[in-house]
Every structure is written in structure tokens, then in C-alpha cells.
Amino acid sequence: MSSPTPRRSRSFRRPATAAASAALAGVLLAACGAGGGSSADSSGPVHIKVWAWYPSFKPVVDEFNRTHKNIKVDWVQAGVGQDEYTKLKTVLKAGQGAPDVVMLEFQELPTIQVSKGLLDIGKYGANEDKGKYVDWAWKQVSDGDHVYAIPVDGGPMAMMYREDIFKKYKLKVPTTWAEFKEEAAKLHAADPKAYLTDFGSDETAAGWRQGLMWQAGSRPYTYSASKLPDIGVKLNDAGAKKVYDYWGDLVKNKLVDTTSYATTDFYNGLSSGKYATYIAAGWGPGYLSSVAKTTAGKWRVAPLPQWTAGGNQQGDWGGSTFAVTSQTKHPKEATEAARELFGTSEAAWKIGIDQAYLFPLSNPILNGAYFKSKKYDFFGGQQINSVFVPAANGIGSFDWSPFQDYAYNTDTTEVGKAIQGQVPWSSVSDNVQKQVTTYATQQGFKVNQ
Amino acid sequence: MSLLRQGSPAAGAAPRGQSVSDPDVPAASRHARPQTRWRLSARTRHRGMGLLLVTPFTLLFLAFLVAPLGYAFWLSLRTSTLVGGDHFSWFANYKQTFTDPHFLSGVRRVIVFGVVQIPLMIALALLGALIIDAATSRLAKVFRMTLFMPYAVPAVIGALMWGFLYSPTFGPVNSISQALGLGSADLLGHGLMLTSLGNIVTWQWTGYNMIVLYAALQGLPREIYEAARIDGASQLQTALRIKVPMISSALVLTLMFAIIGTLQFFTEPRVLEPTASSVITPDYTPNLYAYNLAFQYSEFNYSAAISFSLGAVVFIGSYLFLFLTRRRSGLK
Numbered sequence: 001m002s003s004p005t006p007r008r009s010r011s012f013r014r015p016a017t018a019a020a021s022a023a024l025a026g027v028l029l030a031a032c033g034a035g036g037g038s039s040a041d042s043s044g045p046v047h048i049k050v051w052a053w054y055p056s057f058k059p060v061v062d063e064f065n066r067t068h069k070n071i072k073v074d075w076v077q078a079g080v081g082q083d084e085y086t087k088l089k090t091v092l093k094a095g096q097g098a099p100d101v102v103m104l105e106f107q108e109l110p111t112i113q114v115s116k117g118l119l120d121i122g123k124y125g126a127n128e129d130k131g132k133y134v135d136w137a138w139k140q141v142s143d144g145d146h147v148y149a150i151p152v153d154g155g156p157m158a159m160m161y162r163e164d165i166f167k168k169y170k171l172k173v174p175t176t177w178a179e180f181k182e183e184a185a186k187l188h189a190a191d192p193k194a195y196l197t198d199f200g201s202d203e204t205a206a207g208w209r210q211g212l213m214w215q216a217g218s219r220p221y222t223y224s225a226s227k228l229p230d231i232g233v234k235l236n237d238a239g240a241k242k243v244y245d246y247w248g249d250l251v252k253n254k255l256v257d258t259t260s261y262a263t264t265d266f267y268n269g270l271s272s273g274k275y276a277t278y279i280a281a282g283w284g285p286g287y288l289s290s291v292a293k294t295t296a297g298k299w300r301v302a303p304l305p306q307w308t309a310g311g312n313q314q315g316d317w318g319g320s321t322f323a324v325t326s327q328t329k330h331p332k333e334a335t336e337a338a339r340e341l342f343g344t345s346e347a348a349w350k351i352g353i354d355q356a357y358l359f360p361l362s363n364p365i366l367n368g369a370y371f372k373s374k375k376y377d378f379f380g381g382q383q384i385n386s387v388f389v390p391a392a393n394g395i396g397s398f399d400w401s402p403f404q405d406y407a408y409n410t411d412t413t414e415v416g417k418a419i420q421g422q423v424p425w426s427s428v429s430d431n432v433q434k435q436v437t438t439y440a441t442q443q444g445f446k447v448n449q
Numbered sequence: 450m451s452l453l454r455q456g457s458p459a460a461g462a463a464p465r466g467q468s469v470s471d472p473d474v475p476a477a478s479r480h481a482r483p484q485t486r487w488r489l490s491a492r493t494r495h496r497g498m499g500l501l502l503v504t505p506f507t508l509l510f511l512a513f514l515v516a517p518l519g520y521a522f523w524l525s526l527r528t529s530t531l532v533g534g535d536h537f538s539w540f541a542n543y544k545q546t547f548t549d550p551h552f553l554s555g556v557r558r559v560i561v562f563g564v565v566q567i568p569l570m571i572a573l574a575l576l577g578a579l580i581i582d583a584a585t586s587r588l589a590k591v592f593r594m595t596l597f598m599p600y601a602v603p604a605v606i607g608a609l610m611w612g613f614l615y616s617p618t619f620g621p622v623n624s625i626s627q628a629l630g631l632g633s634a635d636l637l638g639h640g641l642m643l644t645s646l647g648n649i650v651t652w653q654w655t656g657y658n659m660i661v662l663y664a665a666l667q668g669l670p671r672e673i674y675e676a677a678r679i680d681g682a683s684q685l686q687t688a689l690r691i692k693v694p695m696i697s698s699a700l701v702l703t704l705m706f707a708i709i710g711t712l713q714f715f716t717e718p719r720v721l722e723p724t725a726s727s728v729i730t731p732d733y734t735p736n737l738y739a740y741n742l743a744f745q746y747s748e749f750n751y752s753a754a755i756s757f758s759l760g761a762v763v764f765i766g767s768y769l770f771l772f773l774t775r776r777r778s779g780l781k
Contacts, residue, residue: 202727260727263723402531443532
């Protein structure tokens with residue numbers, strides 16, 4: 001009587017295994033198929049495969065292909081940010097399948113470089129571009145004569161605010177963080193459903209928090225690829241502590257919201273008026289105008305509030321580069337594509353500025369009349385770059401670590417605990433410091449604290 | 450079938466595992482016995498045929514399961530650091546695994562999750578199976594389909610959908626509770642995340658388990674119910690004392706799958722991670738930790754060791770479970 005059961009269980013498992021192995025086979029086949037990279041005919045142009053996620057990038061590629069007869073760029077959108085990095089790290093580990101040129105944010109460069117994923121394009125003429133880009137950006141992509149990427153766009157931070165809400169509640173546009181706190185209290189008291197801003201507590205906002213610490217003078221890493229295995233790690237310096245004490249206080253008093261960035265709830269808050277300001281970066285206007293279309297004309301841009309009245313301390317959040325991977329078979333052509341896709345091309349940058357709201361780091365474009373005087377309808381016709389350009393010029397030098405993902409994730413976890421009240425805000429940066437130094441030591445670095 | 454079982458004592462005494470529905474097997478072998486040479490060659494031919502038939506499977510099995518497993522195991526025995534290079538380190542990674550607070554907290558979390566979620570889900574599935582087995586109306590069919598439907602929704606889409614439903618500003622869950630004056634709860638916050646995840650998993654898998662149990666119930670001989678009824682057993686007594694014990698091996702099977710699934714918990718937390726990354730940390734579940742180690746931190750070797758350690762936990766867990774339930778499952 002019980003004999004049919006083992007039979008059933010056996011036949012039951014079979015389709016499951018078959019399905020699993022079929023799925024696995026599919027994944028592996030796809031992974032193999034994705035390989036290849038670039039190929040060159042003896043006659044035609046050299047094909048250079050590019051991974052990037054810039055908005056409106058296709059016309060930029062078309063423009064490049066139109067003006068370059070020896071190279072044809074094949075563009076692939078391989079995911080935004082972390083999604084692309086995950087793929088890149090996998091194909092680098094696999095030893096094949098990487099693109100020739102890849103879009104990387106500044107903070108990710110040392111991480112990919114330390115695992116030998118990037119080509120030193122200084123050997124292929126990239127050093128000639130040294131004077132073409134703003135100084136702090138060039139320092140982040142190079143190490144002496146070694147060049148690991150070409151800067152494209154930057155993220156100098158500023159404060160976007162809803163002029164209508166500020167008028168309605170008679171708020172003053174804060175110029176210092178102390179004023180920012182006063183206005184936050186005033187707004188929340190007048191409308192308990194509204195917040196002056198949203199504190200970025202999630203992983204996608206790790207760069208936001210880092211940017212604010214950057215402004216507060218924090219320089220957590222001292223790192224140079226040529227001085228391996230030495231690295232300085234000081235994530236709990238005075239600037240970091242100042243920022244966490246300040247925001248911890250706002251969060252504890254419920255004067256700011258803590259919804260994760262990059263969620264529908266957050267987008268909704270930006271367009272519904274739940275948030276009266278959005279502290280963001282040079283690429284922020286593009287982001288804001290796409291997620292909060294309905295609020296067009298109501299936003300304005302003001303400089304980032306300062307720690308001391310009349311100060312001019314700035315920070316950066318995000319921004320990206322083109323790097324050449326170590327797997328490329330055409331280092332010369334790949335370098336050329338990285339240098340000239342945007343580079344100092346006015347035609348490419350016109351698309352980048354008008355359609356993609358990119359913030360150029362190339363000196364002639366950044367300081368050119370077109371960018372500086374451009375009026376933005378979304379911001380009521382304001383010439384917003386009169387705020388962003390000085391902000392970009394106030395950004396000092398900054399080193400990233402070659403384990404930035406780990407540092408950001410650890411920071412996010414500890415911030416999450418602090419928001420829940422599991423750990424005091426004052427110990428967040430100390431906890432992060434402890435974990436990150438332990439990790440770095442395990443990874444073979446010689447850590448100076 | 451039932452005629453055979455009652456009429457033929459030989460079939461009734463057939464050894465365990467040999468189906469009573471194949472009475473022609475012994476007959477055929479009896480018939481073939483005198484012609485020894487024929488039988489041998491037939492067997493050889495059969496064997497060749499059999500080998501040929503399993504070859505595609507064997508090849509795929511070796512290429513896509515055994516070889517990757519072997520490679521992963523080899524990876525797990527090496528240590529590679531960002532600047533220290535790559536070297537063979539025997540079981541150092543495993544030693545690190547079982548003292549790694551990230552891994553252990555993840556294991557603890559999925560065990561707590563499983564202890565609450567699995568019994569709840571299996572109880573619901575069993576209840577559903579018993580109801581649709583007892584009911585004869587057309588409604589039972591609709592009910593069966595409806596409960597099974599979530600399983601047809603891909604796990605990623607299911608989790609995305611629930612993430613939206615849980616959303617504090619858009620989510621209908623909060624809108625309804627606010628409309629009823631119950632206030633709102635942060636379903637994606639620290640306090641309720643495990644419960645919210647449990648709800649998704651229960652929603653997705655109850656119907657599937659119900660179908661497995663229902664199929665087992667359908668396989669039971671109907672005469673026994675009749676006998677029970679004649680003996681004066683109520684519907685409830687029939688269900689609890691006859692049906693449930695008789696499908697215990699199917700119950701063990703579903704429990705086993707649920708335990709394995711829970712220890713390997715990945716999809717739902719991975720999908721909800723971007724919406725609540727300060728709650729769903731990179732080490733939230735052991736599988737998520739292994740994924741993040743490999744693809745975010747490029748620690749492929751340690752990730753392989755974590756995966757094998759998780760495999761060991763799953764193996765030991767399932768073996769223990771089977772051992773404890775060996776009498777019920779009939780797998781003595």
C-alpha cells in the first residue's frame with residue numbers, strides 16, 4: 001500500500017533536477033556566448049565594445065562613429081552602477097567577456113584597478129589629456145604617469161529646493177547646516193507630513209553620505225596604487241563624526257525622513273512635496289526632472305549649506321569615467337574611444353548637457369559659455385550651473401579605497417542599526433573603521449590608522 | 450487495481466518497492482528462463498541501449514553539475530586576497546567560515562525564519578489539500594487553481610510585486626490599515642522584514658505544497674474511507690487519523706523541500722534589498738552573503754567555501770530531519 005509513494009517521490013525529483021540543470025546550462029551557455037569582446041577585420045574599422053549607462057548615449061556613440069573612420073564603437077547597456085560592476089568583476093575573473101571600454105564611477109576605479117582589471121592607458125597617449133580636465137578629477141583617475149581612466153562627468157553637490165514650498169511656509173533658504181536644522185524643524189512643525197529632506201540611509205546613498213563628509217573635511221583614505229600594500233584608513237575622523245552626529249540628531253528628532261533612495265517611495269516624495277529639498281549632485285537635475293516631471297518649474301538650486309557661515313567647502317557625489325579593461329585586444333583604439341567619446345567634443349557634450357544633464361569635467365566645456373549660461377526650464381529658467389560650477393571648483397582632492405563596496409556596505413549596515421536605535425550614532429564611524437580595517441588587513445593591506 | 454490486490458495473494462505479498470501493478474514481470478522472466486543464451490544477449494542489448502539513452506544526461510550532468518562543483522571546491526581550498534595574491538590554503542577558508550559572525554548570523558536568521566514559516570506553510574497546505582480532497586463540488590477545482598497560481602508567478606516578480614504592496618506610501622496594505630484607523634507599519638523596516646518575507650514565501654509556496662499533498666491524498670484507496678465511515682468515524686476523524694498518517698511520506702517530502710529552500714533563502718531578500726538596503730544587509734542570508742562576497746567583493750574563494758559550508762549545513766539538516774522522521778517517511 002505504501003509502495004507507490006517512494007516511486008512518486010523519485011519521479012517527482014527528476015523534473016526538478018532536469019529543470020535546474022537546464023537552467024544552469026542556459027546560464028553557462030549565455031555566459032560563454034557573451035564572450036568575445038571585440039573583433040577586427042583586416043580591412044574594416046576596429047570594433048570597440050563599450051559598456052555604459054549614460055542617458056541619451058546612443059547619439060553620442062553615433063557622433064563618435066561618424067567622426068572616426070578607424071574605430072566603430074559597439075555600445076552595450078550592461079546595467080546601472082552596481083549591476084554593471086557585478087558583471088564586470090565576473091567577466092574579469094572569468095578571463096574573457098569584458099568590454100574594451102567600460103564606464104566606471106570614480107569610487108570604483110581603485111577596486112577594479114587593484115584586481116588588475118584596468119589597463120594603464122598612460123602608455124597609449126592618455127597623458128596628453130592631463131590639462132584638459134579639472135584637477136581633482138584627473139588626480140582620481142591617475143597615479144603619476146599611470147592613467148587608469150578618462151573623466152567624463154562629475155557630481156559637485158548642491159541643494160535643490162522647492163521654491164513654492166519655501167514660500168508657502170516662509171522658510172529661508174539655509175546657507176549653513178545650523179540654519180538647515182532650524183528650517184527642518186519649522187517645516188515639520190507646520191506640516192507634520194512634510195520633511196525638509198530625506199536622509200539617504202541605503203546603499204545607493206552611501207556616496208551621498210561620503211560626499212557630505214568630504215565637504216566636512218573628512219579624508220578617510222590615503223591610497224596610491226603604486227604604494228601597495230600601504231593604505232591609510234581613517235573612517236572615523238572628525239569630519240565623519242561631525243556629519244553623523246548632525247544627521248543622527250535630525251533623524252532622532254524625526255526632522256528628516258529615512259526612506260531609501262532609488263525607491264518608488266522616494267521618487268514619490270520628491271514629486272508630491274513630501275520633501276522640500278533634495279541634496280544632490282551635478283547629475284541630480286537630470287535625475288530629478290525625470291522622476292518628478294510634474295513639479296517642473298517649481299525647483300531652484302542653491303549651494304550646499306556650509307559648516308561655517310561664509311565658508312566654501314564642497315563635496316562630490318558620483319561622477320564617472322571611461323576606463324579601458326585589461327582584456328582589450330586593441331589598447332590603442334580603446335584608449336582613443338575612451339578619450340574621445342565625450343572628451344572635449346562639443347557635439348557630444350551638447351547632447352550630454354541638453355539631453356542627459358551630465359556635468360562635464362572637461363575644462364573647455366565646463367568653463368565654456370554654453371554650459372555656464374544655460375537656462376533650465378525645470379528650474380524656472382534658473383542658470384543652475386552658476387551654482388554647480390563654483391561648487392565643482394571648490395572640491396579638493398580625495399582618495400578612494402580599493403575595497404569601496406565593502407566600506408560602503410559596512411557603513412550602510414551600521415547606519416541602519418543607528419536609525420533603529422540599536423547602536424548610538426556616535427559609534428557608527430568607529431564601528432565602520434574597525435570592520436573596514438580588519439577587512440583590509442585580511443586582504444593583505446598594510447593599514448595605517 | 451483493487452481487484453488484483455484482493456484477488457491475488459502473490460501480488461499482495463510482493464516485496465516492498467515492487468509495484469503490484471506489474472504482475473507481468475515475473476511471468477515474463479519465468480517464460481524466458483529456459484532460453485539462457487537469448488536472455489543474456491537481450492540483456493546485453495538492453496544494457497547498451499540503456500547506456501546510450503543515459504549518455505546525454507550523464508554528459509550534461511558531468512559538465513554542468515559535477516565539474517562546476519569540483520571547480521568550486523578547488524577554489525574553496527585556495528585563498529586569494531586583493532594584494533596578497535593567490536595560494537593554496539587547505540581548509541583555512543572553512544575554518545574562517547564557522548567563526549565568521551556574518552555567516553553565522555545569516556544561518557541563525559534563516560533557522561529562526563524556518564522554524565516559524567515552514568510549519569505555518571505546511572499546515573496551511575495540508576488544510577487546503579484536505580479540503581479540496583473532501584470537497585466534490587466544482588468550486589474545489591477553482592479553489593485548487595487559485596491557491597496554486599502564486600507558484601506560477603516567477604519568484605522575482607512575486608517579490609517585486611510584494612515589495613510594491615508593502616510600500617509605506619503606495620502600498621495598499623498600509624492604505625487599508627490607515628483607512629481602518631489601525632495606523633501604519635513599516636513593513637520593510639527592521640522589525641517586520643522577516644515577517645514580510647515570510648508572507649511572500651508562504652504566499653508563493655503554499656499552493657505548490659498543497660498540490661503535492663493533494664496528489665498523495667488522491668492516491669489513497671477510497672475503500673478505506675468507506676470502511677471508516679461504516680465504523681462511525683466523522684469526516685474530521687477520517688482526515689486526522691487516516692488521511693494524514695497515510696500521506697506522511699509526502700508530508701516529509703514537502704517539509705524537506707521547505708527546509709532546503711529556507712536554508713538557501715535568496716531570491717526574495719535579494720529583490721527587496723534595493724528598497725531596504727539598510728535592513729537587508731549583504732549578509733542577511735548565507736546565500737546572499739556568498740553572492741555578495743563573490744560578485745561585490747571579488748572574494749570568489751571564500752564565497753566558494755561559504756557555499757560548500759552552506760551545502761554541508763543543508764545536507765546535515767536534511768539528513769537529520771530524514772533520520773528523525775524515518776518511521777513516518779517509510780525510508781527506514
